[in-house]
Amino acid sequence: MRIAVGALALLVAAPAWGQAYPKAVPSAGVPQDIPAAMEKPDRSLQYRVLFDVSEPNRDKDQPHQTLRRAGSLLNAMAANGVKPEAGAVAIVVHGAPDANLLTDAAHMKRFGKPNPSLALLEELAAAGVSIRICGQSYLARGYARDELHPAVQVDLMAIVTIANLMAQGYGVVRDD
Template sequence: MRLTVLAAAAFCLALPALAGPDDFAAGPRVPSYGKTVPVPGAVLPADARFKVAFDLAAASEGEAVNRNLDSAARLFNMHALAGVPDENVSVAIVVHGPAAMDVINDAKRDSPNPNAGLVAELVAAGASIQLCGQTAASRNITQDDLLPGVTLSLSAMTAHALLQQDGYTLNPF
């Protein structure tokens, strides 16, 4: 019982050190998206390099930006703020299935794409965004229908295999 009380007290004393929702802010690599918060005491190796692939199958909900695209922006921003040089952070996003709607232009969607600004900032930050060619064919999407900077791959499976061979790890979140 005493140990439980001590643990609870320690947790409560630590709470003021935790950030709240108002402490999150976008960062330098993707300036309008990908809000993060610094984590005091979190130390990364000086030579840390990140090559991270995101698998994007779920489409955004309503007029919101795609949560997983925003996660890729967070990866860029949090590592930049943690002091990792830009050239040491590479992001690849493989899009397939319903998420194809999040990387097509307004004309193809017949409505404004709420992800267009985020995709543009991700591409400007150096992200590779590839739409599965099999998904594109099944949905009658051509290269001309894609947002600027988005490319077609043979398939999502092929894109992931090639990224893995190039040293990318798959983000599990």
């Protein structure tokens, strides 16, 4: 009897597991639903999330891993009916990964190949993510403003941006 009840529960739940969820960021992943998960995106909360991006790309031919994580978070939120306000998710890039914010032309000129993060960057911007680069990294690399994707905001220093956003209630997610 228990086996029959368990099998019936699996049959009823199976369509939900295979269900396609809406994607706020089409090229980012969507986590599989966990029906009994204790923590899920909550429509009653006002999210303010800052991704602090300073680690280099693990795979230079793929979009930066933390940009993908930001996209996955937005997709998990969308799948649970949560749509953060524009700017409520921010990405601050400083140091090694700042090449992810270049246009394809600039990336091609500097590295001999298109920017693997460009499509994801555009999708994040379209989803309302605030994308920032540390002005000190920008100057140290000798970037011209037209080399950066138009959605990228140049700030004085990453540490100032991080401190300001934390003071405004943003939680910080460090890249790994």
